[in-house]
Amino acid sequence: xxxxxxxxxxxxxxxxxxxxxxxxxxxxxxxxxxxxxxxxxxxxxxxxxxxxxxxxxxxxxxxxxxxxxxxxxxxxxxxxxxxxxxxxxxxxxxxxxxxxxxxxxxxxxxxxxxxxxxxxxxxxxxxxxxxxxxxxxxxxxxxxxxxxxxxxxxxxxxxxxxxxxxxxxxxxxxxxxxxxxxxxxxxxxxxxxxxxxxxxxxxxxxxxxxxxxxxxxxxxxxxxxxxxxxxxxxxxxxxxxxxxxxxxxxxxxxxxxxxxxxxxxxxxxxxxxxxxxxxxxxxxxxxxxxxxxxxxxxxxxxxxxxxxxxxxxxxxxxxxxxxxxxxxxxxxxxxxxxxxxxxxxxxxxxxxxxxxxxxxxxxxxxxxxxxxxxxxxxxxxxxxxxxxxxxxxxxxxxxxxxxxxxxxxxxxxxxxxxxxxxxxxxxxxxxxxxxxxxxxxxxxxxxxxxxxxxxxxxxxxxxxxxxxxxxxxxxxxxxxxxxxxxxxxxxxxxxxxxxxx
Numbered sequence: 001x002x003x004x005x006x007x008x009x010x011x012x013x014x015x016x017x018x019x020x021x022x023x024x025x026x027x028x029x030x031x032x033x034x035x036x037x038x039x040x041x042x043x044x045x046x047x048x049x050x051x052x053x054x055x056x057x058x059x060x061x062x063x064x065x066x067x068x069x070x071x072x073x074x075x076x077x078x079x080x081x082x083x084x085x086x087x088x089x090x091x092x093x094x095x096x097x098x099x100x101x102x103x104x105x106x107x108x109x110x111x112x113x114x115x116x117x118x119x120x121x122x123x124x125x126x127x128x129x130x131x132x133x134x135x136x137x138x139x140x141x142x143x144x145x146x147x148x149x150x151x152x153x154x155x156x157x158x159x160x161x162x163x164x165x166x167x168x169x170x171x172x173x174x175x176x177x178x179x180x181x182x183x184x185x186x187x188x189x190x191x192x193x194x195x196x197x198x199x200x201x202x203x204x205x206x207x208x209x210x211x212x213x214x215x216x217x218x219x220x221x222x223x224x225x226x227x228x229x230x231x232x233x234x235x236x237x238x239x240x241x242x243x244x245x246x247x248x249x250x251x252x253x254x255x256x257x258x259x260x261x262x263x264x265x266x267x268x269x270x271x272x273x274x275x276x277x278x279x280x281x282x283x284x285x286x287x288x289x290x291x292x293x294x295x296x297x298x299x300x301x302x303x304x305x306x307x308x309x310x311x312x313x314x315x316x317x318x319x320x321x322x323x324x325x326x327x328x329x330x331x332x333x334x335x336x337x338x339x340x341x342x343x344x345x346x347x348x349x350x351x352x353x354x355x356x357x358x359x360x361x362x363x364x365x366x367x368x369x370x371x372x373x374x375x376x377x378x379x380x381x382x383x384x385x386x387x388x389x390x391x392x393x394x395x396x397x398x399x400x401x402x403x404x405x406x407x408x409x410x411x412x413x414x415x416x417x418x419x420x421x422x423x424x425x426x427x428x429x430x431x432x433x434x435x436x437x438x439x440x441x442x443x444x445x446x447x448x449x450x451x452x453x454x455x456x457x458x459x460x461x462x463x464x465x466x467x468x469x470x471x472x473x474x475x476x477x478x479x480x481x482x483x484x485x486x487x488x489x490x491x492x493x494x495x496x497x498x499x500x501x
Contacts, residue, residue: 013053013060014040029054037062044070046081058085066092074100078110088114096121102146102172103129107139117143131175131201133157136168146173158201160230161187175202187230189261191215194226204230214259218296219266220244221259233261243268247296248325250276254290264299266292271484274301276359281395284480285309287321299325307332308483313395314361315339315477318350328354328362338364339476340397341438344373346470347388364390364397371468372400374440376411378419378456381440382466383408383433402431407466410443412453422459425451 015021019035031053033039039046039053039060049064060083068076068090079094093109098119107125112118119141127134127141127148134157136150148170156163156170156177165183170176177199185192185199185206192215197208206228213222214235221244223237236258237243243252243259243266255270272290276283287303294300303321319334332338332350339345348368355362370388374381385402392398402408408431412421425431427449434441477483 012055015053016040016045018051027052029056031055044068048081059083060085068092074098076110090114100143103127105141119143127170127172129172129175131158132170134168134170145171147171156201160204161185161201163199163201174200176200179208189216189233192226192228197226206230216261218245218247219259220246221257223257235259235261241268243292245292245299248276248299250274252290252292264293264295268292272303273483274303281312282480283309283311283314284483285321286483297326301325308477308485310477310480310483311395313341316350317472317475317477326356328356328359330354337472337475340364341435342374343397343435343438344371344472344476345388345390346371346472361392361395363392364388364400366390369468370402371466371470373469373471375471375473376419378411379409379422379464380469380471381408381410382469383431384466384468385431397435399432399434402433404428404430406431406445406449408443408449409464409466410440419456421453422456423451423453424459424463425449 015031015033017036017038018033021031021033023031033051033053035049037048037051039051046060046062047067048062050062052061054060062081063079066078066081068081076092076096076098078092078096081090081092083090090112091109096107096110098105098110105119105125105127107121108123109121111120113120120139122138124137125135125139127139134148134150134155136154137152138150140149141147150168150170152166154165154168156168163177163183163185165179165181167180169178179194179197179199181195183194183197192208192213194208194210194212196210197206197212199206208226208228209224212226213220214226214228221235221237221241223241224239225237227236237256239255241254241257243257245251252266252268252272252274254268254272256268258267259265267289269289272287274285274290285303285307286309287307288305289303291302292299301323305319307319307321308317309315316332316336316338318332318336321330321332323330330352332352336350337344337346338350345366347366347370351365351367352361353363353365354360366388368387370385372383372388383400383402385406386404388400388402390397390400406427406429408423408425410423411419412423414420425445427445427447429446432444477485
């Protein structure tokens with residue numbers, strides 16, 4: 001190695017060849033060689049046009065087409081080279097080009113510390129290997145382990161990406177770069193920001209462990225720890241992860257996530273939380289697992305097990321949920337319940353339909369065993385039927401139509417909110433109600449119903465609740481933090497997944 005290019009106390013520098021060798025009084029202690037100078041010392045050779053050799057000072061000054069060669073491993077070209085045998089430092093300047101088996105280094109001034117086996121520059125340099133072109137203002141190359149330290153305005157360019165940082169440690173033998181401090185990696189389809197990580201430029205597989213983010217066209221992924229495989233276009237994040245959908249204005253959080261770009265698929269688990277914003281009012285949804293698939297224009301969100309969501313005027317709970325953002329249809333499956341303007345709504349399956357342009361709620365479907373309950377200070381107003389269809393205005397439920405085997409219990413109050421009667425009616429046809437100020441305002445029957453209105457104190461006790469009545473108020477999330485409080489589901493995961501297919 002170039003480390004042998006030095007001078008000992010016992011061995012002298014050998015001038016193997018020179019067109020002319022002489023001494024001059026004005027250069028005391030120097031032997032001057034000129035023309036095709038060829039010098040050898042302990043296996044290292046130096047060629048140049050002119051050299052001043054100071055044997056006593058262990059100093060050599062070479063100039064003009066300087067070539068330093070050490071065996072078959074290292075060769076260096078420059079205009080000038082000084083070697084201090086006492087400090088064991090060689091300094092070369094003027095279009096310095098150094099090559100070894102793995103890389104080519106180009107700079108204007110290069111120092112070689114023979115004792116520490118390292119090359120150093122501080123005036124800007126470039127390293128070129130089989131994979132990358134690396135540039136920096138300051139650089140140190142360690143010959144023993146092929147390690148390169150780069151500082152200030154560092155760039156690494158290859159066919160897949162462009163890396164920028166101010167502190168990097170790069171191994172030319174493996175193509176692995178250790179990143180320290182703010183760093184960006186810009187690829188053809190994505191970009192990465194990190195403040196600490198490992199980037200393998202040969203395998204295109206990387207890990208990042210501090211303030212790291214991966215930016216795609218329509219998503220940003222961040223977490224305490226990120227793993228990225230550029231070949232598979234796969235990323236995973238661990239602890240405090242956040243997946244931001246920049247187009248649909250939604251955020252998904254959790255403690256573990258996987259993203260497959262080729263499949264447009266995101267999988268989030270461990271305290272999974274989805275947040276979507278519509279007109280300054282955010283909806284917060286939590287479940288054991290959240291999966292988002294499909295391209296932007298046809299994206300589908302699935303939530304598995306223990307689903308709860310909170311919005312200022314709408315809350316809900318079910319064991320599984322699926323949303324198609326293209327159609328605006330959201331399905332609440334397995335024991336679903338909604339709370340809208342204080343009304344509890346349950347059924348076998350509940351559908352919420354949103355306007356795909358405004359993202360506001362448009363309508364509601366309750367299929368199978370529909371039931372709506374509104375608490376009154378004197379009891380519960382209730383509405384029951386096979387199916388129910390509701391309409392929203394400004395994200396508020398304004399009407400509800402009950403289809404088939406309809407039943408109703410309604411607490412009637414006058415303009416002073418005094419209870420004046422309790423109606424209990426049944427109809428084989430439809431019932432239509434309107435809501436105003438979070439209260440049932442009107443009730444219309446297509447056909448005359450069976451039943452009657454009782455004075456407040458005359459409704460029989462066993463007639464106060466319709467069959468199938470369940471009051472689930474204690475399950476209602478009253479804040480966004482309460483969606484993390486729920487009972488464990490008794491539904492098997494594989495059964496839920498089948499329902500979401």
